[in-house]
Amino acid sequence: MPVGKSHLRLGFLASHNGSSMAAMLHAISTGKLDATAAIVISNNANAGALDEARRRGIASAHISRTRYGEEADKLMASRLSDAGVNLVILSGYMRKLGPAMLERFAGRILNIHPSLLPKFGGKGMYGRHVHEAVIGAGETQSGISVHVVTAGYDEGPVLAQIAILLDPGDTVARLEERIKAREADVYIKAIQSIARGDIALPALATLDIRPYRMADEQSVITLWTLCDLTRSWNDPAKDIARKLTVQPELFIVAEVRDQIVGTVMAGYEGHRGWINYLAVHPDHQRRGIGRALMTEAAEKLQAMGCPKINLQVRHSNLDASAFYRALGYLEDDVMSMGKRLIADD
Numbered sequence: 001m002p003v004g005k006s007h008l009r010l011g012f013l014a015s016h017n018g019s020s021m022a023a024m025l026h027a028i029s030t031g032k033l034d035a036t037a038a039i040v041i042s043n044n045a046n047a048g049a050l051d052e053a054r055r056r057g058i059a060s061a062h063i064s065r066t067r068y069g070e071e072a073d074k075l076m077a078s079r080l081s082d083a084g085v086n087l088v089i090l091s092g093y094m095r096k097l098g099p100a101m102l103e104r105f106a107g108r109i110l111n112i113h114p115s116l117l118p119k120f121g122g123k124g125m126y127g128r129h130v131h132e133a134v135i136g137a138g139e140t141q142s143g144i145s146v147h148v149v150t151a152g153y154d155e156g157p158v159l160a161q162i163a164i165l166l167d168p169g170d171t172v173a174r175l176e177e178r179i180k181a182r183e184a185d186v187y188i189k190a191i192q193s194i195a196r197g198d199i200a201l202p203a204l205a206t207l208d209i210r211p212y213r214m215a216d217e218q219s220v221i222t223l224w225t226l227c228d229l230t231r232s233w234n235d236p237a238k239d240i241a242r243k244l245t246v247q248p249e250l251f252i253v254a255e256v257r258d259q260i261v262g263t264v265m266a267g268y269e270g271h272r273g274w275i276n277y278l279a280v281h282p283d284h285q286r287r288g289i290g291r292a293l294m295t296e297a298a299e300k301l302q303a304m305g306c307p308k309i310n311l312q313v314r315h316s317n318l319d320a321s322a323f324y325r326a327l328g329y330l331e332d333d334v335m336s337m338g339k340r341l342i343a344d345d
Contacts, residue, residue: 008035008195009288011085013076013093014042018049020112021091023184024191025056033188034195039083041076043095059083065095073098080105082326084291086204089191090149094126102151104286107203109149111156112187114179116143116163121154131175134166141165142175144183146190148201159199160190205256207289209296212240212251212263219260220253227279235344239265239277252296254280254289262289266297266309273301275311294327312336 012021021040027033040053043064053060061079065072077100080088088101090111097109113121115130120142125133134142143163148156164179193199197206212220221236230236243251247267254262261284265277275297280290301309311329313320321331 008191009038009084009086009291010035010191011038011080011083011088012040012049012053012091013088014040014047014049014091015044015094016047016049016092018042018047018052018091019180020184020187021049021089022052024089024091024188025052025058027188027192029056033192035087035191038085039080041079043072043093049091073100077101077104081286082322084288086288087191087194087201088149089187096153097149102149107148107201110159110187110191111147111149111154112183113145113147113154114142114176114183115145116141116161117145117147117154117158123153125154128172128176131172131179135170135172135175139166142179144179144186146187159201160186160193162186207292208255209292210253210255211249212244212253216253216260220263223260223263223279223281224277226281229277229279233340233344238344250297250300252293252300254293256284256289262293264293264297266301268301268304268306273298273306273309275309278311290323291327 010024012018012024014021018040024033024035025037028035028037037053037056037058039059039061040049041061041063042050043062045062045064047062050060050062063072063076063079068075081104085105086108088105088109090109093111101109113130114127115121115125115134119139120130120133131142141163143161145158146160147154147158150156162182164182166175170178190199194201194204217237217240220240221230224230224236240251243265250266250268252264252266253260259281261281263277263279264275267274267276275294278290278293280293298309309329310332311324313324
């Protein structure tokens with residue numbers, strides 16, 4: 001399934017009410033926007049956007065430089081990644097993004113600007129300042145632009161744009177009102193176009209979640225080796241062969257641009273569901289692929305009547321433990337025991 005249709009997970013940054021964000025959440029809830037709201041972050045503890053997130057049961061966080069200093073940038077990037085966000089939406093976010101955010105989500109951060117970029121963009125050009133400049137320059141039209149966020153103010157590629165003609169009697173306040181009335185709709189349509197694949201974001205490659213195929217064997221084994229999942233006492237080829245005889249539909253791979261970048265092997269024996277060989281290529285981690293694979297596996301298991309999923313994590317694998325906890329998994333008070341019946345060597 002394409003990332004845009006069922007795996008577009010949005011992370012919102014808002015400093016105040018996040019009016020465009022609220023409109024997007026409504027569009028998601030009514031099926032007009034094919035996306036999931038994963039988390040809302042604000043640099044303002046009293047932001048209305050955080051209240052809206054809590055009201056809707058969406059994860060939220062207050063992260064500001066005042067509270068966390070220079071670590072705020074890295075913490076924000078980590079919280080978005082942990083939430084499985086693959087597209088960041090700025091909705092009235094009044095702070096310049098730091099290097100950690102720009103690197104982690106390069107090409108996957110969007111903003112909306114109240115002019116026809118590149119006109120009337122740049123440092124200091126926001127809100128009413130833009131409309132004052134437009135009217136002061138004697139322009140006959142202004143507009144709305146949705147663009148990719150880069151290190152420079154309003155310098156990223158424009159993805160969508162509409163023009164709005166100025167009326168002879170337009171004041172700054174009137175022009176601001178007219179443009180604000182259209183912003184949320186333009187923003188939503190742009191994101192939905194990304195979801196449908198009508199607007200291509202190179203950094204947001206199409207993710208295909210599908211069943212394993214026989215031709216995938218070597219690519220899967222290479223991935224498992226790269227992710228340090230293979231062990232001398234477990235022949236990965238034999239594990240694959242055995243899985244293909246038992247619930248092969250629960251052996252799932254993730255593919256980006258015809259490259260296998262993730263796997264998960266699930267199973268259900270009538271009492272519990274089990275997860276093995278969850279792997280994501282290091283170059284594609286923290287993009288929501290692991291979460292997408294676990295969601296697919298959980299949905300298939302639930303459809304079979306499975307009441308609970310069990311899995312095993314080595315005590316030394318702290319990153320994996322944190323990942324599963326973020327998905328709602330809890331540590332059981334049990335000891336894991338095993339006995340080999342067939343040797344692979």
